[in-house]
Amino acid sequence: MPPEQTWESAGPAERRLAGVALNPAAPVDVLLRLLADGPDAVRMVLARDRVLPGPVVDAVVAHPDRNTRGFFARNPYADPEQRARLVDDPEYRVRGHLSREPRADDVCMPRPLPDRTIVRIIETYEDDFLWELNRLISPGLQRAMATHPSPKVRRMGIGRLSWTSLTPDVRDALLADPDPGAREAADASRRSYARLRDPDAVRADLPAHHCHPRTHLLLYGALAPDVVTEAMSQDAWLIAANDSTPPETVALLAAHPDPEVRTRVARRPGLGPAERRALAVDPDPQVRLVLSVHPALSEAERAAIDYEVDQDEWYCHSPVYDPESLPDPEETRDLALSAHPLLRRRAARLPNLPADLVALLAEDSDLGVRVLLAQNHPDAPAALLLRSFLEYTGRDRWHLTGHGNFPRDGLARFADDEDPAVRRLALLDAATPPDTADRLTHDPDAQVRADAARHPRLPQDRIAALLDDEELSFRAAANPGLPVATMYELIAGAGRTP
Template sequence: MNPEAIWEAAGPAERRLIGVALNPAAPVDVLLRLLASESAAVRMALCRDRALPDPVVDAVVAHPDGTTRGFFAENPYADPEQRARLVDDPEYRVRGRLSREPRADDVCLPRPLPDRTVVRIIETYESDFLWELNRLISPGLRRAMVTHPSVKVRIMGVNASSWGSLTAGVRDALVADPDPEVRKAADASRRSYERLRDSDAVREDLPAHHCHPRTHLLRYGALAPDVVAEALSQDAWLIAANDSAPPETVALLAAHPDPEVRTRVAARPDLGPAERRALAVDPDPGVRLALSVHPALSEAERAAIDYEVEQDGAYCHWPVYDPEVLPDPEQVRAHALSAHPLLRRRAAGERHLPADLVALLADDTDLGVRVLLGQNHPDAPAALLLRCFLEYNGRDRWHLTGHGNFPRTGLARFAGDEDPAVRRLALLDAELPPDTADRLTRDPDPQVRADAARHPRLPQDRIAALLDDPELAHRAAANPALPATTMYELIAAAGQQQQP
């Protein structure tokens, strides 16, 4: 049964216990009693949807039910070291859930498993589990896989797409590896890499019909003149960014009648001066905008282009996949000081932006710059974060509230705002007046009502009343102000209902 079906099948008493399971103030004894519940819905919420204290984790890992352990294997709130304890679980489905990236929410993002755990998975798990493992591998381990002592890890680390980034010494070592399977994988990767750079081989391998292999070869393969001629009439957008395209082909693409093709060409770093001049006055505004951020242009040349930057984009949190790869500080500074908003947006998304540039961009005139800084910089100031939330209503908006600097006081003033997302801010205020919390449990917006039912300043009589509310009972049961005695009473009442 999938999680949605498990929730739908839960009765009122179970839903109240689900709330207790998610209650951050629930004592360890309460959590252990819920872990022993016959309700799959209660065990799912407890094991999958919150962080757990160590004694409860011990009990979950030792739980006799594989479904229960599987819930914990996919818990994004749990420390990866805790989830790693399930790496040798005897049940196939538990191992399968551990090898998949946990689902994320607006604030909690998945974290890689410990390196030793990933190695153990690669060495011992069934091959059909490994294709989803990628996002659980730390950047450090990913870089070390091709030279790892484990044969299976080296095999998994060898692939055609990364072959070109390996040093000659590492390539030679892989081709001469003492293990025949590593040598086989290395030889296959080397051959694929070399064929992609052989125009005759690309022509031979190129499918006639539209498919993923054709797309890959036209985008990344070495292209013979006859292949280019054919692609210009059918798939020009695919070859527009191909770095093997000769200058004469780039010139043809820059004059292509399709503006999407010209937009792609405008981003090529090898674009010649003549093509840059032509695209700078292109009749299509998207082409001019793409050209305006070309790295070869001076600030004066950018300013001479008639471009327009839209303000209604999606300004999202950018996960850091490799914290050891640092940007060029001079380039970041140049982008931050540029008159072009798109370049300043690039700088604003950098986590390592120095303090003087953080202060500068926090007052930027461009909404995208301000929001990207708030979404991605660890030192984004509180005033900026709140301003960003109030001004931006696009994707990842609520992620801003999970920033460590987001204000947690003075938000009660937003309780009457016409935007329900802004009214939710009031419920982040630790000093929210109890009567305001009470009023917001009757708000027309369901998410506001749900947040209000969990607010610790909600009066006790209102919490008690909501425990009988079909919509908000499980939210009220998750309220940290709920007395422990009431938690035990709810457990006892549910047990009585389950008895024949």
């Protein structure tokens, strides 16, 4: 049964027990009883939606119900080493869940499995599951796949890495690999790259109709003059991004009537001075904006361009998974000190931004710079995190509250704010008065009510009353102020439910 259906089919008693399963104050004995005897919805919440004590993890991994183990395989709160214990699970579906990225919520971002577990999955899992591994393979493992001791890992690595990214020694080794599958994959990759760099082969392979292979060849293939001429009439936006497009054609594309084509030209790394000068005064604001961050421009040249940076954007948590992709310290400093907001936004996303630049960008005049710094830097200051939450209302806003430096003290002052998301902040404050928490359980916003039902200072009589509330019983049962004796009573009462 799908998780949504499992929850929808749960009755009031089951939902109360699911709340107990989520309760951070629930003793290990309570959790083990729920795991052993609880219905599907309870075991789903317990295994999937919280951090679990070690003895409960042991019981989940050994649980006879495959769905329970499968829920734990997708638990974003669990330590990856704990989830990795399921790698050799006998059940096909549990292994399938483990091979996918864990489900995430507004605060908790999934963490990847250990490299050795990914290798084990590649070596032993059904091929149907391997295509879903892409987002789970660490950059370090990906770089090592082509030379890995395991033949199956090498074969998969050849498919993930471009032929040009491999050193000549590695290419030669793969073409002579003792594993026939690796040799075949390497030879296919070599031949595919050779055809992509051969203008005659690209012409022969180019479909006449619009499709993915045509797009790929016009974007990345070596283009003969006649192919370029033909593409100018209907696919100019593709050849505008192709690094083999000749300079004289690039000059024509820089004056193309379609602003999307000119925008793509403005992104070309090797754009010449004449084209840069023309695009700097382009009539289209998007073209000018894209050109204004071209790496060949000086700060003075950027400042001379009439560009406008949009403030109405999403500033999201965007983790850097590959440390080797980070710019060097000098480039980082240049980005952070640029007068251009978009370049400072690039710097703000970098998790290794040094402390002096963190302090500088925390006071930046651009909202995007401040919020991206708050979303992505591990040492973002508390004052910046709160300010960013109050000023930014877009996607991943609540993710800011999950940052380790997000302030909790003094948030009760927001209990009467007109913005429901800001009222929720009051319920992160452990010192919020009981009467305020009580009042917020009647709030017009459903999420505020749900948070209030879990606040640890909610009066005991209100917690007891909410246990019979159809909407909030689940949250009330998850309240850490719920007496342990009541937890046992709920378990016993559910057992008597017909």
